[in-house]
Amino acid sequence: MSSRRNPVRTKSVIEGEHFDTLLVNHPELKRILRKYDKVMTKLTQMDITNKGISEESYPDIYKLLDKDIDDPFHDNGGLEQRLLMGNYLAKKGFVPQLVDIYQAVWSNHDPDFFDNELEEDEAGSDFLRLLSLIRTILWNYADGSPSFAESIVEDTQFFQYLAEDLTAVQGDLEGLDDEITNENQFPFNSTLGILNNCARNSSSKDVYTVTRLRKKGGTNKGEINMVEVLEDLLKTDITYVKLVVLLALSYMVNEEENKRISADGTLFDFLLKMVKTAEKAKNRSQWGFSIHELINGLAKLAENDDNRTTIMKKGAFDILKRLLKKENQAEQIAVVNAIRELSLAPKNKVLFKEDKEVWKTLKELRNSDNKELSKAAQGAYFVINEGKDKENAKKTPERAEQEAHDTGHIMLSYNWGDQKTVLKIRDRLREKGLTVWMDVDNMEGSILEAMARAVEESRIVLVCYSEKYKESQNCKTEAEYAYSQKKEVVPLLMQRGYKATGWLGAIIGAKLFYDFSGKYDFDKKFTELYSSLAGKFAPGKT
Incomplete structure (x- = not known):
């Protein structure tokens, strides 16, 4: 008799099963996904890449994207719903289509989003409205779906536009002020928002060095290193800008760059202060960043050996211990992952293990009904315990014989x-x-x-x-x-x-x-x- 092997549990199989599960949980989204298909079909028929876009078509494209792409995102606020919608669009190749439109419109007008002296008719023009809507869609869906964010990075050249925006702001920091979160600063906010969401979901560091766009009547001006530009922006005194730039950099930097930006220990003081402030807020966030997003940024910076020690010296232990007890699973997942990263420093490992309350909580969370939290707790416990769970490591006679x-x-x-x-x-x-x-x-x-x-x-x-x-x-x-x-x-x-x-x-x-x-x-x-x-x-x- 021949034995039948179980299907190989590949990434694509597991992702497909996850998608099917989400769709079963949210059947109301089937209608929206069908609308997505219709939008993508219409965009394909436009043949944007080869023929460009006429200005007369801007209002129609805007209406289509606004009604059938942007509105569904805002109308379905659940995390699972947004994950499913973003993953579907990414899988179907929508992201390159959307960026093709952006590139076609941008090349027609070569706008300077950061020019405060735009003519009145130009500031409210159809082409700027369309470009702003596309940036909004990219920003929002990249936040809800890792696959969507990854598609921006891997399937498009959109980072070229973000890099140009950053260099424009870098040359005019005085143009930014404490009202940075107002709508009149949308270009800057959307640039950092899209970049931040993409950086969270891409581990490739070479994507942050891009070729400059060829300006009208000009020549190619070489390359832009986005990390270097952001490092310069990190010097600002504007709290929001400093925070969003630091969080973006935490995901973007390689080991050497991490060491360089972290040489300024006050950045850890600043980030931990933001966490404490968010704890006191009703929505448990600071400048639009939730506690778990702030802790995730801290954990990324902790990937540098020296930073692990410095972060703990700055008082991170008490904050993490306090948050670990809160019954907020998103925060607990972030905290447990941070503990796992910090525990790679031997002294930190001892601190977490010798604190009976922390150690007991970690052991209990391994059995959480939340699979992500359970997995994170198992990982942290494994690292701190320097190997597998010794309590469950007893060998059966069958295993010993094998x-x-x-x-x-x-x-x-x-x-x-x-x-x-x-x-x-x-x-x-x-x-x-x-x-x-x-x-x-x-x-x-x-x-x-x-x-x-x-x-x-x-x-x-x-x-x-x-x-x-x-x-x-x-x-x-x-x-x-x-x-x-x-x-x-x-x-x-x-x-x-x-x-x-x-x-x-x-x-x-x-x-x-x-x-x-x-x-x-x-x-x-x-x-x-x-x-x-x-x-x-x-x-x-x-």
């Missing part, structure tokens, strides 16, 4: 963005008779428990690394646990031209790596990898 006969397997540690290539590597290794562990077909029970067992029972861990791998908390936990268990690490490069730094660079070191980034022929690189592995294993059953 381990006694286990010759060890190859474990694939990877980021889901590289899953397609990694699955191909897994299948080829199995064809060669090697035993391979990969989380798509071995994840039962606690995810971290399964990962820990996989590391402990492995002989070799293939670290399939990229920038997204380095930015992932789970990947970091996996790799560092493998390193702590003294497992042999074999690096597989998944991103062309990427060089590992920081904690990842320390683990990979000067080891020989195998390049599966697409730069070289896959078969050739696989043959090299297999040749290096084959002698270390007796072929086992898959």
Whole structure:
């Protein structure tokens, strides 16, 4: 008899199941999704990229986008609803369509949004109304849907326009004032709002250096580094600008840039002060940023080793402990993730574990009905406890017997963005008779428990690394646990031209790596990898 294997739990399968679940929960959105399809069909028929847009069509496009794209977002305020709507638009390719319209209109008029001396008829013109609506749509949907935000980054050149806006404001900081949140400052707010939402959902740092737009009658003026521009804006005394810029930078900076901007320790004082102020507010937010958004920014800045110590010295422990007890799950998730990041510093790990109240709460939250909160608590507990949950680690007789006969397997540690290539590597290794562990077909029970067992029972861990791998908390936990268990690490490069730094660079070191980034022929690189592995294993059953 032949056995039937369960379907592979790939990223696309899981995302599809999640989408189906959301749609079952919100059947009222089916009508809206059908409207989305009609809008996209109409936009396709316009053939904007090849033919441009006539000014006469601006009001019709505005009406279409306003009624069938912007209004549904405001009429459906639930987080799940907005997630579903944004993910659907991203999946259907709406984002590039929308940016194509923006580019066509912008190129027709070459507007300067930050010109305070626009003629009266131009300030209220159809083309500026349309551009502003498109920015509003991008801003809102990117906030509600990671897939929508990711599409802005990966499928369009919209960052070119944001970069130009930032440089315009950089040259005229005096034009900003404490009324920055008013409608007359919409261009600046939308620029930072879109950038902030995109930065939260993209781990690629090279997207923040863009080529300048070619101005009418001018020439290409080289490149703009958006991080450098924002660093300059960080010097402002305007509280709102300082906060939104700092939060955007927390997601955008690489390790070296993080160290540079964090050299000014007062930024942590400032961010923690914003959290305290938000705690006192009825809506538990400050300048439009909720407590969990503020804590998430703090956690991103804590990815730098030195910052972990500094943040705790600034009083973060008491704030996090206080928020951890609140029955606000969004805040608890952010706090637990921050604790996990801060606990990568040995002294901080001891502080969190020795505080009986914090430790008890973390243990309890592992069993939360909220899956995201449960997963976050398991991760923090795992890091602080320096390995799997020892209370649940007792081996059954069956497992002990299995381990006694286990010759060890190859474990694939990877980021889901590289899953397609990694699955191909897994299948080829199995064809060669090697035993391979990969989380798509071995994840039962606690995810971290399964990962820990996989590391402990492995002989070799293939670290399939990229920038997204380095930015992932789970990947970091996996790799560092493998390193702590003294497992042999074999690096597989998944991103062309990427060089590992920081904690990842320390683990990979000067080891020989195998390049599966697409730069070289896959078969050739696989043959090299297999040749290096084959002698270390007796072929086992898959």
